[in-house]
Amino acid sequence: QVQLQESGPGLxxxxxxxxxxxxxxxxxMNSYYWNWIRQxxxxxxxxxxxxxxxxxxxxxxxxxxxxxxxxxxxNNQFSLKLSSVTAADTAVYYCARAISHRSYFDYWGxxxxxxVSS
Amino acid sequence: EIxxxxxxxxxxxSPGERATLSCRASQTFNNNFLAWYQQKPGxxxxxxxxxxxxxATGIPDRFSGSGSGTDFTLTISRLEPEDFAVYYxxxxxxxxxxxxxxxxxxxx
Numbered sequence: 040q041v042q043l044q045e046s047g048p049g050l051x052x053x054x055x056x057x058x059x060x061x062x063x064x065x066x067x068m069n070s071y072y073w074n075w076i077r078q079x080x081x082x083x084x085x086x087x088x089x090x091x092x093x094x095x096x097x098x099x100x101x102x103x104x105x106x107x108x109x110x111x112x113x114n115n116q117f118s119l120k121l122s123s124v125t126a127a128d129t130a131v132y133y134c135a136r137a138i139s140h141r142s143y144f145d146y147w148g149x150x151x152x153x154x155v156s157s
Numbered sequence: 158e159i160x161x162x163x164x165x166x167x168x169x170x171s172p173g174e175r176a177t178l179s180c181r182a183s184q185t186f187n188n189n190f191l192a193w194y195q196q197k198p199g200x201x202x203x204x205x206x207x208x209x210x211x212x213a214t215g216i217p218d219r220f221s222g223s224g225s226g227t228d229f230t231l232t233i234s235r236l237e238p239e240d241f242a243v244y245y246x247x248x249x250x251x252x253x254x255x256x257x258x259x260x261x262x263x264x265x
Binding site (some may be wrong): 084086097099100103133135142143145147148150 | 245254
C-alpha cells in the first residue's frame with residue numbers, strides 16, 4: 040500500500056520561503072499526479088497544486104505566483120516551495136496522490152504543521 | 158472556480174440514527190466528479206466516495222453517495238461511534254479543485 044510522508048521545517052519566518060518534501064513509499068510515482076493540500080488550523084481544506092511524474096504542473100490561481108512544485112522520481116519524492124509567506128500561510132500541509140489530472144485524492148500523508156512567525 | 162457549499166454546518170445525532178449531508182455546487186457538473194472525505198481530529202482526510210456514488214475500498218456500505226448536477230448527498234444509514242467526524246465534499250470537474258467547508262457530525 041502506498042504511503043506518503045511529509046517533511047520539512049515546522050516554523051518559517053514571514054517573507055521567507057516555505058519548503059516541504061513528500062516521500063512516496065511502497066509504490067511507483069509513475070502515471071500518477073502528486074498534490075499538495077493545506078488546512079489552516081480549525082478551517083477547511085485548500086488544494087495548492089499538483090505535479091505529474093513527467094513534471095507537468097497545475098496550481099491554484101490564487102497561489103500560482105508564489106508556488107513551485109517539483110518532482111524527483113528517482114528518489115520517489117516531490118516538493119513544495121511557497122515564497123513570501125505570511126501568517127495566513129500557517130496550516131497543516133498534506134501531500135496526496137491522484138490517479139489522473141482530474142481526480143479525487145486516494146492516498147494522503149499524515150500532514151505536517153507549518154507555522155509562519157517571527 | 159466551482160464553489161461548494163455544505164449544509165448543515167453541524168449535525169447533532171445519536172448513534173444508530175441516519176445522517177444526511179448536503180453539498181451544493183455553484184455550477185452544474187456533467188460528469189459527477191465529486192468525492193466525499195471523512196476527517197477525524199489530528200488525522201488526514203480519508204476518501205469515502207468518488208464519482209458521487211462509488212464507495213472507496215474498505216468503506217462500509219452504511220455510507221452512500223448520491224446526486225447529480227449541482228446537488229449531492231452523503232448518507233450514513235446508521236451512525237456508528239467511529240463515524241462522528243467532519244465530512245468534506247470535493248469537486249474535480251474543473252480546476253482548481255475545491256472543497257466544501259465541511260459538515261461536523263457530532264454526538265447528541
